[in-house]
Amino acid sequence: MSETVLNIIYIALPLSLIFSWAFFLYFFIQKKHHQDKLLKLLARSRSLINKLKDDLTDSRKLIKQYANNTEETADVAIDIIDNALKKEIPFDALTELNTSQATLIHQLDALSDSSGNDDKEKKQLKIHVATLKAQAQTTETILERLKSEAEANRYKLEYLEEKLHKQRLELDKIDGLEDKERKARARNRTLIKKVKEQDTQLEVYKTLETKVESLQKIKNHLDLKISQKTHELEKQQRVIAKLKQKNSIDETAPSLPIEQETKGICSENEGQIDQLQEQLSLLNLKLSESTSALERANREKDFIETQFLDLIESIDKTDDVKSELVRVKKEYSMLEDHFIRIQEELDR
Structure with a gap:
């Protein structure tokens, strides 16, 4: 086993x-x-x-x-x-x-x-x-x-x-x-160009202002001379009227030479007055043209101001845009001060 x-x-x-x-x-x-x-x-x-x-x-x-x-x-x-x-x-x-x-x-x-x-x-x-x-x-x-x-x-x-x-x-x-900033920069460039054009125009406006002041002085002088001549003419016409009245009373008096003399003086004064009136018309025309030029300057200023306000409303407050706006505002403020000074000088 x-x-x-x-x-x-x-x-x-x-x-x-x-x-x-x-x-x-x-x-x-x-x-x-x-x-x-x-x-x-x-x-x-x-x-x-x-x-x-x-x-x-x-x-x-x-x-x-x-x-x-x-x-x-x-x-x-x-x-x-x-x-x-x-x-x-x-x-x-x-x-x-x-x-x-x-x-x-x-x-x-x-x-x-x-x-x-x-x-x-x-x-x-x-x-x-x-x-x-x-x-x-x-x-x-x-x-x-x-x-x-x-x-x-x-x-x-x-x-x-x-x-x-x-x-x-x-x-x-x-x-x-x-x-928006790119669009704002484009608008700023346009605005700056306008401001530069306006600066150039300001020099022209200064010349216009001086010219208007000179024309205004000449106009005032002519107005004074016309007033004086008109006064002399009225005085002479009164003398002629008195002489005519005297001649009607005293027919034997030799009135013809005196009357002719007074008429000659009146004609001379009337000619001077007409000449002064013609000069005054030319002066008024020049003054009107200068005033129209100043009005156009004011309209251009208002147009630039409107563009500037539209620009401010359409731009958001980014840093770059802010700096651009500050610079443009400064330029605009300078331009506005320039216009105010001109306006004050015109008012004076």
Whole structure:
């Protein structure tokens, strides 16, 4: 009977070893097949990550461009993009690899418990399983940390997206302001040109003003002379009337020479008065032309003032526009003071 038991042991032991090694080879082949599948998945993940890196590089450029106005947004954006570019984190592939590794370790652990009576082989297998467990634990810890970092970065990205949206709105607003500023600058150039033309005209108006004053003095002098001549003529006409009355009383008096003399004086005075009246008419014509020129100057001033007021109403208060407006206002104020001085001098 002992021989029978011994024969059974001799037969069972090789069979057990063959079965154990067959089971181990089966799982080894399965593991290799699974690893090949994971390698393909990792290769595809790396390709996707490279594409994402290119997209992130482009995004980094855009973020740097849009973040010039907001330092806080720029720091957050560059930090996120830098972290993303430095790390390759295929979470799906790592999670699948970690799960497969844990399954394989569990199977190897079960195999080590049922792998016969060879203590040396079992010990080596258990050491290998313990090493794999430690690696799996480390991988799981790293994966959890990376997931936590990814979640934190997700919140940062959401914050960044919100900030970028606000910045896009601000940029649209700035584009609108820049468009208005360009239009304002064009209007300012037109207005400044008008102001320069008006400065040139002011010199002409000063000459006109002097001319009007001279004409007014001449007119006053002519009015005085006409008044004097008219008074003399009226006086002489009264003398003639008295002489005629005297002649009607005393017909024997020699009245003809005196009457002719007085008539000659009256004719001479009338001629002088007519000449003065003609000069006065010419003077009034010149004075009217000069007055019309001054009225045109006032109308041009009013037109420039209207353009300036329209310009102020149509321009928003951006910094560049403000500085331009301050400069134009100063020029306009100088022009207005110039006109006021001319008006005061004319009134005097």
